[in-house]
Amino acid sequence: MKRTIIAGLGALALGLGAAHAQDADLEAGRTEYLSACAGCHGRDARGDGPMADLMKIETPDLTRLSERAGGTFPFRNTLLLIDGRNEVRAHGGEMPVWGDRYMTTMTREQDEMRPPRWPEDPELLVLGRLLSLVTYLESIQE
Numbered sequence: 416m417k418r419t420i421i422a423g424l425g426a427l428a429l430g431l432g433a434a435h436a437q438d439a440d441l442e443a444g445r446t447e448y449l450s451a452c453a454g455c456h457g458r459d460a461r462g463d464g465p466m467a468d469l470m471k472i473e474t475p476d477l478t479r480l481s482e483r484a485g486g487t488f489p490f491r492n493t494l495l496l497i498d499g500r501n502e503v504r505a506h507g508g509e510m511p512v513w514g515d516r517y518m519t520t521m522t523r524e525q526d527e528m529r530p531p532r533w534p535e536d537p538e539l540l541v542l543g544r545l546l547s548l549v550t551y552l553e554s555i556q557e
Contacts, residue, residue, distance in 0.1 A: 441550065441551055443551075444549075444550050444554070445551050447544050447547055448548055448552070452477075455474050459478070460477035460555055461476045462474040462476045462477070478557045481556040482556075488556055494546075497545060
């Protein structure tokens, strides 16, 4: 009986830890969204950001990506759109319009400026940003 209770408490602790980690991941994605996307897509991702009127086409409602894809969130396609491998006409050319935020390579100057013991690999930092952003977008689907 005692082992069952301990095992149950352990499973509960692992579940709570996983839930907390998921909340932190979603918060990181939300922060990324607000930094890089909300200007055009709006705080609530409905396509009504302050810069939306400057786009060449109507800024899409990002809460309906799953609906437009037949009911399943298009995780891979969304990731490819954001990182620039799939073109988005509204942005007038290559994504991203925010410069090198999602680029996985560093220029020689950037590499020389980073601290000597900088543990983060630029590719991993970018991948983390992209994955947290796309995971957040998946979480706000209606």
